Amino acid sequence: MTRTADVVIIGGGVNGLACAYNLAKRGMQNIVVLERGYIGIGATGRCGAGIRQQWGLEENIILARESVRIFEQLSDEIGFNIFFRQGGYLILIFDEEEYQLVSKTIPLQNDLGVPTKMLTPGEIGDFVPGVNLDGLLGGAYCPTDGTAYPYAVLWGYGEAAKRRGVDIRVKTEVLSVSHHRDSGYEVVTADDTFRTPRIVNVAGAYTKNIAAMLGIDIPTQPHRHEIAVTESLKSFLEPMIISITKGFYFSQSLRGEIVGGIGDDNETPSFSTDSSPDFLFRYAASLRQTLPALGNVRIIRQWAGLYDMSPDARPIIGTVDDIEGYYHACGFSGHGFMLSPVVSQLLSELITTGSTSLPIDSLNLRRFSQGDLVKDPYVVG
Ligand SMILES: Cc1cc2nc3c(=O)[nH]c(=O)nc-3n(C[C@H](O)[C@H](O)[C@H](O)COP(=O)(O)OP(=O)(O)OC[C@H]3O[C@@H](n4cnc5c(N)ncnc54)[C@H](O)[C@@H]3O)c2cc1C
Structure with missing residues (x-):
């Protein structure tokens, strides 16, 4: 069946579900999340649950600090105990x-x-x-x-998003994505084709593969x-x-x-x-x-x-130059769980207003073509 959506989010990990929740909270409607497996099958459900603000780069310290501020009141906000300790x-x-x-x-x-x-x-x-x-x-x-319990964070964001009308589809793999100048994106799954003016590509380690369907090269x-x-x-x-x-x-x-x-x-x-x-x-x-x-x-x-x-172990967040309606967040190495509350909030700001309350320009994909790479010395593993 052909369906329409205001936004299609590819990936039901913590970044996808938190982004869906934040977009719905900001008043966006007709949000669809497509997850090819079950909730938690990706890195989020397998992670070490650690949340730290001790980083070497100012950018990472600020993002992690803001995430901790969100984690501190997240259980109350989404009505679900995330066991943040x-x-x-x-x-x-x-x-x-x-x-x-x-x-x-x-x-x-x-x-x-x-x-x-x-x-x-x-x-x-x-x-x-x-x-x-x-x-x-x-x-x-x-x-x-x-630390917080990763499954509780996933379920909490997911349930809160559903209460705000988000359509979360599990066992729904995105098979292809194409962009058409007049009609926007076409996202194809086995059962349905979604037409939408915008997509959020948060497919974890597979973000690169989805981007490649649109000719975008992500060096992760x-x-x-x-x-x-x-x-x-x-x-x-x-x-x-x-x-x-x-x-x-x-x-x-x-x-x-x-x-x-x-x-x-x-x-x-x-x-x-x-x-x-x-x-x-x-x-x-x-x-x-x-x-x-x-x-x-x-x-x-x-x-x-x-x-x-990513080549500098820093996340890749935001838009891609000259590609309208496309957003992504990936390349998190071992710290995407701890950053997800703030990253999803910033992505939702970017999508709904075109700007963000914290600067994320230094995390744009274009840094790799500009050779603007700095590695945080606090990266583990
Ligand atoms: C062993 C381990 C320990 C870690 N420890 C920590 C830690 O202590 N602290 C921390 O902050 N981070 C940690 N991380 C990193 C963290 O888990 C990730 O950065 C974070 O969970 C990424 O979330 P995500 O939503 O972007 O991706 P994911 O959770 O991977 O979600 C992406 C989703 O996209 C789906 N998907 C992929 N392709 C498609 C498709 N074609 N169609 C539909 N859906 C698709 C996948 O099935 C998956 O569910 C750890 C990771 C691992 C592996």
Whole structure:
């Protein structure tokens, strides 16, 4: 059947559902979300749930800070408990160069309203029971960082969007997209063809593939990232623990499980979401080295998802020059969940008013043709 929509959103991950909600909240009608699998099948449902404002670039610090402000009241706003918990993030520092970098960046974070402070190894020992202090130079701690339950964020945004009339279709794959000067976009699925003046391409690691249907080249690459969960333990760990140089992260969930992962420098681009024993060995070793008491705890499940990697590990957000009615948000590497509340809000502003309340121009796709690339030194994995 041929249908019409005011906007078609491709991808029912956190960015798609949050964008649909924000557009509906701003009064847009006839919004359709097309998701080829189930809600949570993409990176969002597989992620580590971490939300941190400790970044090296002002742009990332501000976006993350604004997201935290939204997360703080999101459960009330959307009428759904997203289990947002501000247990903080503790970045363990084992390397002199990293210590200097973090020491220099904390004042910038503080100036931007993010209350990070440096902890000594002794203070870390008091804060994280059983942590191995060997080789530890210190740690950066921000108490307002935290975690939220990714499925609850997806369901919460999705239900709130539906209450505002958004049509969310699961098991509906977008097979092709074309643009026609007079009639706008034609989005084809197995059952229906949607005609619409605008599309939002938020298909996670597949955003690039959808864009290619319109002749748009997005230089992102999918990278498998593995993650694991242990049996439940009595609650003892408040912050999310990460190491930028060693590439690991873990936190304790509300159910008591230790959830975390570690990056792999040898991982080559692919759409594989297979699990590997190699990851288990490397992750278990880093966990055991950081918190030796976890050595006897059983890992009960492991899985993998895709990081959508841009060349500078910064997101790609906004419009594409000379292509009317097209919007996208992708290339989030390992931090798209934490940024989604503000990114979706900014996208909805851009779509409904043509401008945004925070600058996002530096995140436009055109930076790759202009060679304007800067990498945030706080990227993990
Ligand atoms: C192991 C792991 C750990 C992570 N940890 C964190 C973390 O701690 N904190 C953090 O902030 N981020 C983390 N991330 C990154 C984060 O998960 C992603 O950046 C974020 O979830 C991206 O959301 P999204 O909505 O853009 O994409 P997705 O959640 O991937 O959603 C895209 C959706 O598009 C759908 N789709 C694709 N093609 C089509 C098509 N043709 N038609 C219709 N639908 C289509 C997919 O099925 C998918 O559901 C992690 C990622 C992984 C893999």
